[in-house]
Amino acid sequence: MEFTLKIWRQKSHNEKGEFISYPMDNVSPEMSMLECLDVLNETLMVRGEEPVAFDHDCREGICGSCGFVINGVAHGPERATIVCQLTMRHFRSGEELIIEPWRAEAFPLIKDLIVDRRSFDRIIEAGGYISVSTAQAPDGNAILVGKDAADQAMDAAVCIGCGACVAACPNGSSALFTGAKIAHLGILPQGKPERDGRALHMVAQMNAELFGNCTNIGECTGVCPKGISLEVIAIMNRDYLHASWKRREALEATIPPALERNTHRT
């Protein structure tokens, strides 16, 4: 197969970027999009040019490292597919593929297709965990979880934190991501004790970052490589409202978001 890859090249956050076209022939239809970039990088290296920088790790769709926009769609045209699992046979030979990084205020560009997604890490730090004593593994049957709850939690837990939802959202909102994290822990009995604080703190941190607000457009769920549904945003809003009401007396002063951590960002 033959393609023209029109790729966004930008040396660093402070320098101007531009699209550069790279013609490619002999592309195997079985190659993944990332492997196609690997092949391109090999030829660039042989020519003495700088390879295209892009994030990648597991290449089996579970780590969340990779991701970029292809022809205007985050992770490309296939539904529920991340770019490492997107094979070239899904494109027509001769096509021009416009490849650019996630574009969002909250994800400052580092280089070429790599963006800084530490804003996601800070949201997780704010409450995306459960506090339990470690040591011996608990008895598997000690805490019973109904099939419905287990399924619902798992549907949210499949979020790999790639950032496609933010990149696809016209507002640059991270509601789907934060919602998935809040939902998957809050639905399970192990996550219930911290449910209120989790919703309050994670939403506060999300608001402190440079994400926009959710206006129920739904593009996020459309591009999500794991097909996470908008329901998680409703769960987040419900948990947040519930916690705000329960703690309304304490909340007269707004919860201070962890702004000081943002100062580390360059």
Added chain:
Amino acid sequence: MTRTAQGLDTAVGEIRALREEFWQNVTVPGSGDDLNQNLEKAGRVADFFELAELMCIDARERNESCGGHFREESQTAEGEALRDDEHYSYVAAWGYRGTGEPPELTKELLEFHNLHPSQRSYK
């Protein structure tokens, strides 16, 4: 997988030659001024040359068979691993002493008070 003293000596020589070639001929595109994934990878390859050489040196030093380390020179008549507890009852820790310098061996002796090691049998 088995090892011999001669094979390990050959390996050390080959790794050193490869490492020398790497440092002479390596091409790293880009610069060190911004994020450079290729520089990162080149650094990892350089580390692996040192690690690979050290693994061979360590295996060469231990003239016995023990666990996954099977030295052909040290086996029973039946072809089973033969330990040499008199000389090798220690855990080896190697210290880096600079490029081209042989690493320094520190031994942490294994002392057995109640249960004493004996020849294993998987039969």
